[in-house]
Amino acid sequence: MINHAEAAEKFNRDEEHVNWHDKSLWLVRQKRDAAAAHFKGWEELRNLASEIKTHTLSKLDQYLIEFEEQAIKNGAKVHWAENADEHNKIVFEILSKHGAEKIVKSKSMLTEECGLNHYLEGKGIEVVDTDLGERIVQLAKEPPSHIVMPAIHKKRKEIDELFHQHLKTELSGGDEVYLARAAREHLRQKFLNADAALTGANFAVAESGTIVVCTNEGNADMGVHSTKLHIASMGIEKIIPRKEHLAIFLRLLARSATGQSITSYTSHYRSPKPGGEFHIIIVDNGRTTQLGRTEFRNSLKCIRCGACMNTCPVYRRSGGHSYGSTIPGPIGSILSPGINLNDYNSLPFASSLCGSCSDVCPVKIDIHTELYKWRQVITKDLNKNKFKKIIMLDSGFIFSHPLLFKLSGRVVNSSLKIMPEFLKNNMIKAWTRKRELPRAPEYSFQQWYKKNRE
């Protein structure tokens, strides 16, 4: 069971580190803003993206069937997994058939969700994460703290020491070029000596059976083309109907993620290489259940850009690990309770409901509204004593109150860089510990609340 506020409090003990973390992410958010500002038709494109996702969800079964048919025609082998366990078993079976013992993996939040590394390592298989950020956290034996920048919480000095210990580099004081070059040499050897490559999928195009993967480091391609065996794992929601929809999502993805207009590499895998095998595993793992929850199904539109994390004042000041879930931040706080409400019931309260997440989301998921809806569900269940113990600060209830919901972010919040003032003495104490906020009208707010509740 995750206690977000408690974990956030721990993260906040190192004030300097928190300030640095906050600032790093805010810079990424600003790059996203600059990219969106210079883009003709940005809002139109977001609308299109959102609508096409809605359409796709409404015909998801047909598109998945079409995708499978095409992929098989292209020479790929398609597998279906209802849950993490089945997914991991399928991967292991394919690897065993090929006698593969060394695996290189490019970034895939789905395989994180499935606990694949742990599972394969238990079977004696070496799994090397090849995205630099993921390799860093893998060496540190930590999960990623962000879906786009997995090691955003790590300072260069820590990375220096990690590499010194594991890659036998000299201590460099954290010289990024030296460290990145060392990782390059280390990983290139891993690619060339690997037996199989695992990737995720950013998009899967139904009409052609194509998997699209975006990287800046070139690690997905180095892995896939080094080995005879490529296994791509995708959630059912990665489907898009046709190639012209790739244009929409690719234009939005990198700009929303980091402010880049596109990643260095946008790779389209259609058929296996000559003499090779290409396996695609289509995974449910709770997604069909989320699809059935009318209030939360929009969360399945997510293209994993991370913009809602970068913009979230709570995420920035509590760190990805405080969410205790594969996907942290605002969208993670909608998805995770859908997977296990008992474990993740504190997450929908880890938000000021300021609405900035919904404002930046490239596929226009109403993130803050969904968070609010989860709070209602959880509060109701709490009243029914459904949870043995609920982890939530008292003022969590404030946010279950409709009037207050309206009042909170959108109205009160004038500057996102600092939190809505009235939150200071409420549940967000932990996140803002030691942080100087302008003197706040919290007293009058509470008076208002008292009066209006009656």
Add this chain to the structure above:
Amino acid sequence: MSKENILNKIRRNKPSLKEILGINENNFCEKINLAEAFTKNSEAAGGKVIFASGMSEAVSIVKSLLKDFEHAISLADKFDFGTIALDEEISAKALEKLEAAVLTGQFGVAENGAVWITDYGLPHRIIPFITQHLYLILNEKEIVENMHEAYDRLSLNDFGYGVFISGPSKTADIEQSLVIGAQGPLSMTVILFRE
């Protein structure tokens, strides 16, 4: 079995049919100078762009760029000065020492500096990634404005593998400091020639 279970659950749980929206590309068209925008965006992505007034100049530029490399591959038409013998059987390991590769880009995209290449005529798919330095030959006429036009132009059925390359490999995973040269090439140069 799992397939049917998943599909049935989707059928039970999916929202009612929502018609698909068409894309009106005019809404995104900016009528920009294509070569100029391409160059600017390629450089922003960490790439280099060199102009050549014609094919013969492009050839001599590439020749001089390659002269210091011992292990080079040249797969573009008229650029037959590679030093590694290529056959269908060549392995990724045999390409480890590759310093430079010259390929033809099918077309470029102005909005982001990306160049489209496919496995057609590529003896090994790893070549654009394992090479230390990548050179792409691109005809200035073959630049489209944005990704909508790019996908109008390519067919997903024409290749086994295809990729948009917009720059060298790069990472910012160490404290958000940009390092050019991650797991793939250390540099990427587009030679943009005018016919």
